[in-house]
Amino acid sequence: MHSDLQEILFTEEQIKQRVREMGAQITKDYANEEIVLVGVLKGAVTFFTDLARIIDRPVAFDFISCSSYGSGATSSGQVAIKKDLDKSVEGKNVLLVEDIIDTGITLSWLLPLLRARKAKSVKLATLLSKPSRRKVDVPVDYNGFEIPDAFVVGYGLDYDGRYRNLPYIGVLKPEVYSK
Numbered sequence: 334m335h336s337d338l339q340e341i342l343f344t345e346e347q348i349k350q351r352v353r354e355m356g357a358q359i360t361k362d363y364a365n366e367e368i369v370l371v372g373v374l375k376g377a378v379t380f381f382t383d384l385a386r387i388i389d390r391p392v393a394f395d396f397i398s399c400s401s402y403g404s405g406a407t408s409s410g411q412v413a414i415k416k417d418l419d420k421s422v423e424g425k426n427v428l429l430v431e432d433i434i435d436t437g438i439t440l441s442w443l444l445p446l447l448r449a450r451k452a453k454s455v456k457l458a459t460l461l462s463k464p465s466r467r468k469v470d471v472p473v474d475y476n477g478f479e480i481p482d483a484f485v486v487g488y489g490l491d492y493d494g495r496y497r498n499l500p501y502i503g504v505l506k507p508e509v510y511s512k
């Protein structure tokens with residue numbers, strides 16, 4: 334385990350197994366449908382690429398980037414688009430792929446934005462959710478794991494640009510982000 338972590342929450346094998354289950358469910362739910370997978374950069378990229386390879390349906394890839402966290406470990410509460418989608422989603426089945434829902438502020442802003450673009454359907458897949466931190470209710474269609482109120486890194490999730498390449502998900506020692 335990385336020395337900046339206090340514990341591992343999910344091993345590489347546990348994540349792989351859960352992503353397989355989610356992909357199988359999505360494949361079932363979208364029978365005879367094409368999907369536009371929209372990844373929320375950058376934290377969702379690892380989950381996105383693993384999930385996409387399990388889904389046995391025609392999929393297109395697109396990405397969006399919003400800011401809500403800056404370099405700290407708590408949300409600023411202000412959301413803004415940093416990189417928009419490359420293509421219109423009008424008439425498409427959009428599956429938004431996110432790394433983690435914390436307060437719900439980012440998604441409560443992003444989901445209506447995609448719906449307003451006249452997608453045929455908009456659903457949400459998140460790898461992690463921290464229900465005890467929720468400030469805004471967000472309907473989740475596919476949820477990997479519920480986790481307690483802790484700042485986690487690995488498998489795409491970063492702190493100040495670091496730890497994204499860890500193959501597991503772990504809790505960062507508070508002394509690392511309170512330095």
Ligand SMILES: Nc1nc2c(ncn2[C@@H]2O[C@H](COP(=O)(O)O)[C@@H](O)[C@H]2O)c(=O)[nH]1
Nearest residue numbers: 376408434435436437438439484485490491
């Ligand atoms: N590396 C981590 N990033 C986190 C964590 N909790 C939230 N986040 C980031 O914030 C947004 C969503 O925040 P929200 O408050 O608007 O729901 C999420 O996409 C992450 O980028 C965390 O524990 N570790």
Ligand SMILES: [Mg+2]
Nearest residue numbers: 373376432433
């Ligand atoms: Mg994210």
